[in-house]
Amino acid sequence: MNKQDKHPPIIQLIHWLSAILIIGLFALGIWMVELSYYDEWYQPAPNIHKSLGICLFFMTLVRVLAKTTQAKPEPIQGIAKWQNKMADLTHLFMYFCTFVILISGYLISTASGKPVSVFDWFSLPAIFSYGDTQADSAGLIHQYAAYLLIAIVVLHIAAFIQHQFFYKDQIIKRITPLK
Amino acid sequence: MRNKLTKVLLAGLTYSALSVSAWAANYVIDDDQKGAHASINFKIQHLGYSWLTGRFNQFDGSFEYDPKQVEQAQITVNIDTTSVDTNHAERDKHLRSDDFLNVAKFPAAKFESTSIKEVADGKLEVKGKFTLNGVTNDLTIMAEKIGEGKDPWGGYRAGFSGTTKFALKDYGIEKNLGPASTQVYLDLHIEGVRK
Numbered sequence: 001m002n003k004q005d006k007h008p009p010i011i012q013l014i015h016w017l018s019a020i021l022i023i024g025l026f027a028l029g030i031w032m033v034e035l036s037y038y039d040e041w042y043q044p045a046p047n048i049h050k051s052l053g054i055c056l057f058f059m060t061l062v063r064v065l066a067k068t069t070q071a072k073p074e075p076i077q078g079i080a081k082w083q084n085k086m087a088d089l090t091h092l093f094m095y096f097c098t099f100v101i102l103i104s105g106y107l108i109s110t111a112s113g114k115p116v117s118v119f120d121w122f123s124l125p126a127i128f129s130y131g132d133t134q135a136d137s138a139g140l141i142h143q144y145a146a147y148l149l150i151a152i153v154v155l156h157i158a159a160f161i162q163h164q165f166f167y168k169d170q171i172i173k174r175i176t177p178l179k
Numbered sequence: 180m181r182n183k184l185t186k187v188l189l190a191g192l193t194y195s196a197l198s199v200s201a202w203a204a205n206y207v208i209d210d211d212q213k214g215a216h217a218s219i220n221f222k223i224q225h226l227g228y229s230w231l232t233g234r235f236n237q238f239d240g241s242f243e244y245d246p247k248q249v250e251q252a253q254i255t256v257n258i259d260t261t262s263v264d265t266n267h268a269e270r271d272k273h274l275r276s277d278d279f280l281n282v283a284k285f286p287a288a289k290f291e292s293t294s295i296k297e298v299a300d301g302k303l304e305v306k307g308k309f310t311l312n313g314v315t316n317d318l319t320i321m322a323e324k325i326g327e328g329k330d331p332w333g334g335y336r337a338g339f340s341g342t343t344k345f346a347l348k349d350y351g352i353e354k355n356l357g358p359a360s361t362q363v364y365l366d367l368h369i370e371g372v373r374k
Binding site: 036037038108109111112114132133134135136139 | 236261262264266267268269271272275354355356357
């Protein structure tokens with residue numbers, strides 16, 4: 001595959017790291033809220049979830065920066081224009097959901113004005129609080145935006161399977177170093 | 180004739196109005212919408228190693244109290260359970276959820292006294308119905324009068340403190356916090372301004 005058909009290496013790397021983090025954070029989130037008070041993970045699991053979430057936030061900022069500065073690969077040959085448009089919109093919507101989840105998560109953690117700690121490495125200060133119900137409303141948004149994002153991830157993977165195995169247009173090579 | 184009837188009616192009305200105010204003074208609790216000289220606090224053991232305290236920031240209520248006729252006294256307090264505050268936003272969120280207070284379904288708790296008697300000088304046994312998480316049970320508050328009298332701004336106030344405790348599971352709160360943390364203790368400090 002030619003270089004102009006591939007995503008730049010930085011985008012490839014962040015794509016796969018994000019995939020692991022987003023799916024991992026979703027599973028961790030679903031699991032940790034059901035832990036009993038005496039579970040040994042009751043305290044560490046949310047701390048890991050928050051720390052990884054902040055890492056994903058900064059990585060996604062770098063990703064957006066790279067996306068806007070690096071060359072975009074050529075569209076796949078023989079795909080209708082509207083399909084490319086739809087794919088672009090879906091990708092854009094995934095970014096949107098990701099930021100909604102990341103910001104609402106930050107708002108839950110900082111609702112009472114406390115900073116959120118990232119692996120005892122550094123912490124992000126609370127920037128603003130909008131009242132007593134912040135943790136609740138941000139929590140609701142965090143939860144449903146996550147369901148929505150995972151639903152789109154499933155769609156994204158289904159589209160990959162269709163292209164890779166049915167249309168055989170080798171899209172895996174666009175987002176990996178495979179030749 | 181008509182005049183006489185009016186007089187009788189007026190006299191009757193005046194008499195009944197007087198008699199109501201005579202048998203008990205009516206007080207409004209000085210809650211956070213007014214001067215906030217009242218608080219509803221709770222505490223529960225954490226792991227059996229310490230006390231975790233919190234409070235409800237929003238509530239209102241009124242009471243009737245006459246020191247000469249304590250058994251005629253009555254108190255009603257309504258608590259907005261969404262206002263639970265333990266100085267930790269994520270814990271408060273958890274307390275509002277259906278693991279604990281279930282405020283989406285039951286945003287109000289209420290205590291309404293059914294009988295009050297003076298068990299010692301200034302010590303009151305306040306029996307009543309307490310509703311929390313949609314469950315109503317009998318609850319007895321041991322209370323004491325702190326004081327009453329004129330305030331510097333032309334009003335008249337009376338204040339009480341009370342304590343009580345109950346088991347979380349009696350109010351349908353089944354979340355397991357461990358063997359040391361099955362009971363919650365309430366500490367009430369109530370100041371009323373006479374109407």
